[in-house]
Amino acid sequence: MPATTALLRRPGHLLLLGALSLGGCIRLGPDFQPPGEPWSRQWQSPALEQASERGTYPDLRQWWQVFSDPVLDRLISEADAHNASLKVAALRVLEARAQLGIAESGRFPQLQQVGVDSLYIDRHQSGGNNPQDTHFWQHSAAFDIGWELDFWGRFSRAIESSDASYFAAQANYEDALVLLRAQVADTYFLLRTTEARLRVARENADQQKRNFEITEQLFTSGQTAELDLQQAKTQYLTTLASIPAFEDQLLRTRNALAVLVGQPPGGSMLLAEQQGLIPLVDRAVLQDVPANLLLRRPDVRAAELNVAAQSALVGVAETDLYPSLTLLGSIVWSSDSLGATPRSLDLIGGPSLRWNIFDYGRIRNNVRVQDARLQQLIEVYRDKVRQAAREADDAASGLSKGLERERILGEAEAAARRSLALANTQYREGYSDFQRVLDAQRALLQLQDSYLVTRANAVSNLIALYKALGGGWQNSAPPIDEPTLQQMQQRTDWGNLLTAPPPQPTYPIPSQVSHHD
Template identity: 90%
Template sequence: MPATPALLIRPGHLLLLGALSLGGCLRLGPDFQPPAEAWSKQWQSPALEQASERGTLPDLRQWWQVFADPILDRLISDAEARNSSLKIAGLRVLEARAQLGIADSGRYPQLQQASADSLYIDRHQSGGNNPQDLHFWQHSAAFDVGWELDFWGRFSRAIESADASYFAAQANYEDALVLLRAQVADTYFALRTTEARLRVARENAAQQKRNFEITEKLFRSGQTAELDLQQARTQYLGTLSSIPAFEDQLLRTRNALAVLVGQPPGGAAFLAEQPGLIPLVDRAVLQDVPANLLLRRPDVRAAELNVAAQSALAGVAETDLYPSLTLLGSIVWSSDTLGTTPRSLDLIGGPSLRWNLFDYGRIHNNIRVQDARLQQLIETYRDKVRQAAREADDAASGLTKALERERILGEAEGAARRSVVLANTQYREGYSDFQRVLDAQRALLELQDNYLVSRSNAVSNLIALYRAVGGGWQSAGPHIDSATRQQMQQRTDWGDLLSAPPPQPTYPIPSQVDRHE
């Protein structure tokens, strides 16, 4: 005969208790408050106003198109597809998404466990009126359910934290994209600058070699002193010695660019040397006011989302101060091979209350730890905004001043070229000594090199300015490339996480994050 099922509480009461508990849930801990200071919403920079203008083209998300360089476009496209640092940032987004799934499972019964046991029992009983030996099997199967109700918001706060962490990982990916695109453009134009400086050094060395050869002939014919010969030789060899340094710098820059675009050193051999100068752009084109652009920078948004995540964790820590209410239920079936023992089926259910009354300060100190971490992240966010403003202001000022210096050096280079012509003419006609020729050539080489460096500084500051306002953060491609996705699917069951669209925020997170961008 089966045993009568044992119920500690009626099912209707369980449903009512669960409904009341879930309906009256509280969410302990601080709600997220934007940590931005008042100045950041109205920030203006005279240097940035001078170095930028409002417009729609080029799109700030593809600012490098202002240079109209198809090679640069190709390099940035290759970097997006193969750069390892960007791939790691994309994988961290995937990791954060899986962590969000773990946190979201807290909405459902935390314990759902099936068990089955088969035990062989060999019992020897001696003495008494009925000594006997028993040999039998005992079988049992059970299904246990435990559901801790989210009465104080422990699980909802954990989901809120994981939700913000997921979007922070997305913002970090976008920040890695901003950095990568700026690094590729900066390294590419550094390569072009080195090529131009090497070209100038070779041209000057060739001219100085001709002067040295002419001076050597004059010395051998007795028409000039040995001092002129040695001075000409010294200048020629000094310029010649700079060429190996430029060639080494060119190789190193080319290798750095190759690694950025996901190729081995020497893999950027397709970059044929360009004879022209690097382009100059005198202003950055911005689609919004600087204050809004700064707050939309991916690293700033990530810092704010970290504050939101930690704010929710502070609430999770606070729930430990209060009792936890768990609904427990079990279905247990048991039998054995003895014919005299009936089979049984028990249904067991009821609430369980747990309250840690004596923790010796552990819970309160954990709350303090979480609050201190929250304040640290608030200060980190505020410092991040200040640093973003500084970077934009510095880059804008650097762009303006580098362009001013470039214009001055351009005029000085023209004067130096004319000086070399005049000095050579007067020397040949006997109106001046050879020292003037040497001085004129030395000044020309120095000015030409400084001019190229100044142009490079202007372009580098323009790139830094676009990066400082968060330009180039959006990517049309997936976070995980197809080859990596296939490799991960072969190794692990990822379900639809590798192809499903990103989830929408479960709880309100920073208002600056535009989900439709």
């Protein structure tokens, strides 16, 4: 820096002051434009209106509280604290923050180098009038500085891009939260459903076993044909064979749930079997209109921020089309151990202009590459919004139709129970054959199982609806736990980056970010 100051004090360099003051004022490339389409801000869905209502509780960020299930609350808290994928997403935010720091260093001199040399010279001279041997030390020290002025916005656009990438990493972390919480709830209710289906299979197997034993006694005493015996045995064994499949599914679901909450399969996280049916909720509670919720979804915000980051990179590529102006300066001190040699101190400085004028289309084609990538990300964003709307509409329709089917199957199950009771009574009294009992048993088992699956599908669609609207994106706990922070701090000097508050946007980025913050 002293070399540059000395340089600017000399006459004839006022132009450099002007260039320095203009540095960064011109920013090449497109400014970010929101890539959304008009329909996304006014989107409405009849199915979603039917499946949702406006309210304040539960908060969309903690939508699972609608089930009032303390076990589910505990599982989600465990997943927030210990899930590996969520930890990786949080560490990627930290990585993006460090990348932003690298980009921000472009505001300062890019070259700041101190060099110190101490050389021993053994010189042998022969021939001439004064041949001699000389031995001496030569010492030198230099401080070099080079500062490329941000005349075309190369560095400010790079900071803008890293800025948007940092907030995109944050949005990706929040999206990981949304997906994780929905997956935990879905897996937990799948576990509850599998337990219920297993109970139904065991109860029906017990009933069918009793019928088989009765027909076996009747056949032995000659009161019934062998056909009744074999049919009863077939139905009993068929139901019995379904039990191991349910038990295997139950174990796999428990293991999946254990991994989601950060525990080893078959470890201490063994849930007590729940006897009641999974709760049914007939509609989602929303605090805002669906169109706003869609655009607030973390993955939608991340897609928009990726557009903002790439938009700035187009400007970075365009700066290569124009000359770069760099201020160079050096302070050089040199001496040696020879008594007759003077010491020297040199102050060197001046501007340097570089312009790559013959690149055979490389730079322009690189600009085109970056622009094509920008357009790709715009299309990705628009498709992401469309997919989000489709997911919400499908889940809302699935919830409404699932509840409608659940009501019908509930009535059908009651009728099947009555039908089985009548068939057993008529068979014992000799008014009907055993086939009607078997048919009634088979129908009851199928309806009971279908009823449980339908309830599970309705709950799964409610979870999918909350997920489609971005529910559950906020986490009150620190993204990275204290033991991990301590481990990283011991391994690497992170300064205050692990504890400092999140940075604010340096340059204008999508409007959703300001809403989110």
